[in-house]
Amino acid sequence: MDLDVLERILDGREKPTNLSFELLKNITENFSVDREIGHGGFATVYKGVLPNGNVAVKRIRNSHSINEALFYREVDSLLNIEHKNVVRFLGFCASTDQTAIQIEGSKQHIYAEVRERLLCFEYISNGSLR
Numbered sequence: 001m002d003l004d005v006l007e008r009i010l011d012g013r014e015k016p017t018n019l020s021f022e023l024l025k026n027i028t029e030n031f032s033v034d035r036e037i038g039h040g041g042f043a044t045v046y047k048g049v050l051p052n053g054n055v056a057v058k059r060i061r062n063s064h065s066i067n068e069a070l071f072y073r074e075v076d077s078l079l080n081i082e083h084k085n086v087v088r089f090l091g092f093c094a095s096t097d098q099t100a101i102q103i104e105g106s107k108q109h110i111y112a113e114v115r116e117r118l119l120c121f122e123y124i125s126n127g128s129l130r
Contacts, residue, residue: 003027007052009090010122016079021095021116024048024057031059047123054123055090059116071117078119088122 002023008014027048028035037056038045048055060066071094078089095116100109 003050006055006090006120007050010050010053010055016089016091016120019091019093019118019120021093021118024059024093024118024120027055028057048120056087056121056123058119058121060118066115066117075119087124090120090122092120093118 002020003026005014005017006019006023006027009016025031027050028046031044031046035046035048036044037047042062043058043060046057046059048057060071075092078092081089093116097114099112099114101112102109
């Protein structure tokens with residue numbers, strides 16, 4: 001289902017939307033090093049492969065330090081930009097899960113939040129997202 005939605009967005013039949021972390025993980029082969037196409041100070045960009053084309057998935061590192069309001073402000077700006085010289089924004093992911101980590105030498109656990117923040121763009125061969 002999610003894959004169909006992303007394909008329709010890529011084809012221009014639907015507007016950008018919230019995309020699942022699992023979808024972005026699958027199309028990048030679990031964020032494989034082989035799919036890495038660039039990285040910067042706060043993110044790594046991966047090539048995502050779809051049946052009808054490719055996308056660029058920007059995975060923000062250290063999501064705990066990112067300001068949520070700034071992330072959503074950026075998404076809001078990207079949702080409103082349409083220009084022939086700007087890479088097309090396809091969607092975003094803001095996923096938060098909980099994980100239990102066993103304390104070494106104990107039966108007790110601590111619970112941690114696992115946050116993922118990603119942006120998805122049209123893939124431009126030999127291009128740059130910088």
